[in-house]
Structure formats: C-alpha cells, structure tokens
Amino acid sequence: MRWKCVANIVRKYATKSNQFHVGIVGAGPAGFYCAQQLIKIIPDCQIDIIEKLPVPFGLVRYGVAPDHPEVKNVINTFTKIALHKNVRFIGNVTLGQDLTLSQLKQSYNAVVLAYGAEEDRKLNIPGENLSNVISASKFVGWYNGLPANKSIHENLNLDVEDAVIVGQGNVALDIARILLTPVDILKKTDITEYSLEALSRSRVKNITLIGRRGPLQVSFTIKEFREILKLHGVSTKFQNGQMNGIDELIGGLQRPRKRLIQLMYDASKNNIDEEKKFNILFLRTPILIEGSEHVKGILLSKNLLEGEKAKITEQKNKLKCDIIFRSIGYRSIQIDPEIPFDKLTSTVPQNTGLYSVGWLSSGPVGVILSTMSQAFQIAELVGKHFNEGLINEPKPGYNNISRLLLKRNVITVDWEGWTRIDKEEITRGMKSNKIREKIVDIDEMVQIGGNI
Ligand SMILES: Cc1cc2nc3c(=O)[nH]c(=O)nc-3n(C[C@H](O)[C@H](O)[C@H](O)COP(=O)(O)OP(=O)(O)OC[C@H]3O[C@@H](n4cnc5c(N)ncnc54)[C@H](O)[C@@H]3O)c2cc1C
Known part of the structure; x- marks a missing residue:
C-alpha cells in the first residue's frame, strides 16, 4: 500500500505540465473544445490536433448548411484555440493510414479520439x-x-x-x-x-x-x-x-x-x-x-x-x-484495429490515457453545444488522471510524430498553411460575390497549404 502511494507521487511529478503531451485526433468541434478546456485545466500542456483533411472544422465546414452562416461563427473560437502557443494543427494526416494508434500512444500522455461519425x-x-x-x-x-x-x-x-x-x-x-x-x-x-x-x-x-x-x-x-x-x-x-x-x-x-x-x-x-x-x-x-x-x-x-x-x-x-x-x-467506424471500439453502439468508451469525445463518444446525436459540453467533461477527466499521476510517464510528443510522418513522406498542413487555403477560397469567392468558393481537391489544398 505504502509502496503504491510512493510510486504514485513519483509518477505524478515525473512530468511537469509543459512535458505533458496530448494528441487529439480530429479537428471538429469536439477536438477544438477539448483542447480549449485542457489548456485551462493543465496550463502549459502541449496539444497536437491531428486532422485527416488539410483543412479544419469537421462538420462545421462540411455538415452545417450553407444558408446557416451564423452557426459557423464558432470557427472564430476554434481559430483562437488553434492560435494558442501550445496548440499545433497537423492537417492532412489520417489515423489508420499515416499513423497508428499504437504510435500515438507511444508519443502522447493522453490520446483523445475526436474523429466523429462519418458513415451513414x-x-x-x-x-x-x-x-x-x-x-x-x-x-x-x-x-x-x-x-x-x-x-x-x-x-x-x-x-x-x-x-x-x-x-x-x-x-x-x-x-x-x-x-x-x-x-x-x-x-x-x-x-x-x-x-x-x-x-x-x-x-x-x-x-x-x-x-x-x-x-x-x-x-x-x-x-x-x-x-x-x-x-x-x-x-x-x-x-x-x-x-x-x-x-x-x-x-x-x-x-x-x-x-x-x-x-x-x-x-x-x-x-x-x-x-x-x-x-x-x-x-x-x-x-x-x-x-x-x-x-x-x-x-x-x-x-x-x-x-x-x-x-x-x-x-x-x-x-x-x-x-x-x-x-x-450517422455512424462511427473503427479506424484502427487497436481502438477499443464498442461495435454495439459504434462508440469508443473512456480508458485511462485513451479518451473519446464528440460524436465518436456520445453517438451521432446532438448539436455543437452538446458536443462542447461533452468534450469539456472528458477534458476534466484527462485533468483528473493527470493530477492523480496516472498518465504522466515522459513521452516524446510531436518530436516522435514529426519523425514518423517524415519517414512516410507525408506532407502536412499546419495552421499557417490553412490560412493560405482560407485566403485563396475567400479570393475565389469574391469573383462571384460569395463568402468563399471552397477548394474541393485535396492535392490542390496541399499544393497551397502544405509544408512542401
Ligand atoms: C448535416 C449536418 C448538419 C448539422 N448542422 C448543425 C447545425 O446547424 N447546428 C449545430 O449546432 N449542429 C449541427 N450539426 C451537428 C454538429 O455538426 C455536430 O454536433 C459536431 O460536428 C460533432 O463534432 P465532432 O467533432 O464529434 O465530429 P466532426 O465535426 O465530424 O469532426 C470530426 C473530425 O475528425 C476528422 N477525422 C475523421 N477521420 C479521421 C482520421 N482517420 N484521422 C484524422 N482525422 C479524422 C474529420 O475530418 C473531422 O474533421 C450538424 C450535423 C450534420 C451531420
């Protein structure tokens, strides 16, 4: 009992918060809101948001109806989160293709799956x-x-x-x-x-x-x-x-x-x-x-x-x-064989060190507001596990991820790259009096925003 207690204390202080690395998979509302809350709960933690597409915002960009622009104002909040000094957007990287769950677990103290429910x-x-x-x-x-x-x-x-x-x-x-x-x-x-x-x-x-x-x-x-x-x-x-x-x-x-x-x-x-x-x-x-x-x-x-x-x-x-x-x-899928996927509910339950937020966690129901509350709750759980010293072994974070991506020749799009795509879309839209004309070709997006 005494030994366990000492081990906990050692683990708790094995990493300071600025060495606490979180990898979030999916740059939709759940991913961003989880990052927002984590920054508050574990100041100085390092957060990477890994996104399959070269562009962020998930269903806010690709689901919310075009004639509901007011709903898309949440993008301003997400942009502020992405611009925080401890948050890094890594676009054009697919879990299950460019990286495996096991590689994420080796790299991050906490992996938060936020990849939504894309199947119908x-x-x-x-x-x-x-x-x-x-x-x-x-x-x-x-x-x-x-x-x-x-x-x-x-x-x-x-x-x-x-x-x-x-x-x-x-x-x-x-x-x-x-x-x-x-x-x-x-x-x-x-x-x-x-x-x-x-x-x-x-x-x-x-x-x-x-x-x-x-x-x-x-x-x-x-x-x-x-x-x-x-x-x-x-x-x-x-x-x-x-x-x-x-x-x-x-x-x-x-x-x-x-x-x-x-x-x-x-x-x-x-x-x-x-x-x-x-x-x-x-x-x-x-x-x-x-x-x-x-x-x-x-x-x-x-x-x-x-x-x-x-x-x-x-x-x-x-x-x-x-x-x-x-x-x-909609329905979530198991994008990596190691994900503890509940086939009955098509969701991923919470585990120590591996979490799920948003539609992947709650099922494909609810609006952005309910997704936010759920993501906040899970961020609290990560904070609790951090404070209890359960997930604090030193991890390499982005150093390891960037090495793995380089090895696979993956061209990533960072936040600066997204802003270039964003600007180009707005410019194209102006020609026909539209808010923006979205670029729909991945290669073209990567050409504009990629770290080539
Ligand atoms: C058609 C539609 C319209 C909607 N309209 C509204 C509305 O008007 N108002 C409202 O409040 N709510 C609306 N919603 C609900 C809202 O969109 C959801 O509550 C919210 O988007 C769920 O967030 P999420 O982050 O869980 O999932 P998502 O928004 O789906 O984000 C998941 C992200 O993960 C990424 N991803 C997927 N697979 C991988 C992978 N293998 N590797 C890396 N990244 C991956 C995706 O590209 C995506 O960016 C709408 C939903 C739909 C389907």
Whole structure:
C-alpha cells in the first residue's frame, strides 16, 4: 500500500505540465473544445490536433448548411484555440493510414479520439443500391464541398419532380430546404459552384418526408421547421389527416416540444396550394425501393405506435418517386484495429490515457453545444488522471510524430498553411460575390497549404 502511494507521487511529478503531451485526433468541434478546456485545466500542456483533411472544422465546414452562416461563427473560437502557443494543427494526416494508434500512444500522455461519425446508416432493404438513392451524408458533403463527395452529381439525376427523404431530423430538413430554396438565394452562401449549377437545373417540386413514428416523435426542431414554412412558393402538407386530434395532446406536452407541435398543428390547417409541395408522412417504414436501374417508387409499411416504438403492420402503400435521400443517421467506424471500439453502439468508451469525445463518444446525436459540453467533461477527466499521476510517464510528443510522418513522406498542413487555403477560397469567392468558393481537391489544398 505504502509502496503504491510512493510510486504514485513519483509518477505524478515525473512530468511537469509543459512535458505533458496530448494528441487529439480530429479537428471538429469536439477536438477544438477539448483542447480549449485542457489548456485551462493543465496550463502549459502541449496539444497536437491531428486532422485527416488539410483543412479544419469537421462538420462545421462540411455538415452545417450553407444558408446557416451564423452557426459557423464558432470557427472564430476554434481559430483562437488553434492560435494558442501550445496548440499545433497537423492537417492532412489520417489515423489508420499515416499513423497508428499504437504510435500515438507511444508519443502522447493522453490520446483523445475526436474523429466523429462519418458513415451513414443504411435502410438495408432491396433496391437501396439503385441509382438516385443517395445518403444524406454524401449529398450534404457534396453541396458543402467535401472532397470525397465532390463528384456524386455525375450519378445523380435532379431532372425529376418527386423526391422522398427518409428520416425526420434536422439533416432531412436541411436537404429539403436546399432542394426547395431558389438558387438566387443559395448563390450568396458558401455552397459549391458545381452544386449551384446542378441545383439550378433541378426540377424537384414534391418532397415527401417519411418517418417511422408519429408527429409527437419527430426529431427536427422548431427553428428548422419554421424555415421550411417560410420558404417562398412552397406549401407544407401533412398527409392522410395525420395531425387530426393532435391539438388535444398539445396541452400535456413540455416545452420546447409543445411549441413545435403547436406550430406543426397550425401549419396543418393551412390550405394554401403553392407550386412546390413539402409533404410530411408519419408512421411509415420503407420496405422496398422499386425500379430496375433508376428509382421508380418506394413501398412502405404502415406502422402503429406502441408507446414510443413503431410497430410494422401488414398494411402497405406505395409512393411514386424518382429520387430518394436516406437521412436516418450517422455512424462511427473503427479506424484502427487497436481502438477499443464498442461495435454495439459504434462508440469508443473512456480508458485511462485513451479518451473519446464528440460524436465518436456520445453517438451521432446532438448539436455543437452538446458536443462542447461533452468534450469539456472528458477534458476534466484527462485533468483528473493527470493530477492523480496516472498518465504522466515522459513521452516524446510531436518530436516522435514529426519523425514518423517524415519517414512516410507525408506532407502536412499546419495552421499557417490553412490560412493560405482560407485566403485563396475567400479570393475565389469574391469573383462571384460569395463568402468563399471552397477548394474541393485535396492535392490542390496541399499544393497551397502544405509544408512542401
Ligand atoms: C448535416 C449536418 C448538419 C448539422 N448542422 C448543425 C447545425 O446547424 N447546428 C449545430 O449546432 N449542429 C449541427 N450539426 C451537428 C454538429 O455538426 C455536430 O454536433 C459536431 O460536428 C460533432 O463534432 P465532432 O467533432 O464529434 O465530429 P466532426 O465535426 O465530424 O469532426 C470530426 C473530425 O475528425 C476528422 N477525422 C475523421 N477521420 C479521421 C482520421 N482517420 N484521422 C484524422 N482525422 C479524422 C474529420 O475530418 C473531422 O474533421 C450538424 C450535423 C450534420 C451531420
């Protein structure tokens, strides 16, 4: 017992805080907020933020809708964090490809995984692989300029009228809004030029949003729904009288759900018919996508609610459509075989010395604010382990990482390099009166920002 106590004291003081090295994998909100809190808790600790792409900000750059620029203001906070003297951004470095988890563990006292949830969940029904069935993550990545998704329009036909979006969350509403908003409004945002061009030729005018459960269970929020209601030339329609009687339940709901359901109920009473229609259909589960090469329709089973759960019935109905967006959630993956990945929940639990934050930790739910709180909590845990002397053996930090990357000929992009890319994007945007024109080619980004 006494020996253990002495060993703890020795370990605790084996490294001072300026020799305490933290490697964070992923430069999205979780990574940045974790770094921000760590600087406060362990002053002088050295933090490296390792990012797969040559550019930072994760889903703030590649997920948040282009017509929501106010959400992207968090970038100013992230920039301040990145400019802190003890924080280093190492862009264009992929864990699982350029570096292994074991190399990170050898280099850092604490490794914090913050690589998000990039895969999309599948419907797992026949017909899902037909052309014009597309995942929300790819479509969102496409209009936001994610390099991996820049070419999807080559296989996407927007020269059609009827679209179905499976899912009733905010991402589904983002997609609907982008499809229904006049291009003249979108062109002032940082949406990519190629998607503007494709959207300007889109004929989509009927969108049906399908959910497994009922009106009280929707997962979109009031701000996003209100934006749909305000869309010029679009009428929102609730199908099959599914909002009938809902008014009697509103009184028993808690805010903010009460306000949302009231707004939905009021909208269901509106009889105006505009040229474009946004239809909401509840209590349906897709069971088959019809078509030979292209999508022709979707077969849905009717559901019953048992408590909060949807139960499929034998009754079915068919919906004609030419394009289907699958927006039923994201999923994290195990990017290195050594990551203690929980396959059941697709998340990474906390371990001493190896932590996870953000969507990789909590699952792909919640907004930037909830991601921030979660990242702060885990930073506190790292601080606790540091104070208890559990993770304080001397580690080489960036010295080792830079040596490994040099050996593999990886061209990294540092914060200075990102600012060069940023400037170039803003300059390109000015030519067409846009906030920025994103560069969508990794090689081009590295050419501009890389430490060549
Ligand atoms: C379409 C969409 C729209 C959204 N809109 C809003 C909104 O309007 N408002 C709001 O508050 N929230 C919004 N959110 C939620 C918000 O984006 C998330 O809460 C937040 O981004 C989660 O942060 P994260 O850091 O965990 O993940 P991410 O933001 O995904 O960051 C993960 C980072 O890790 C990097 N990475 C991945 N793999 C590797 C690897 N192998 N090696 C190194 N780096 C890697 C990625 O490139 C990325 O930069 C939206 C989410 C989506 C999907």
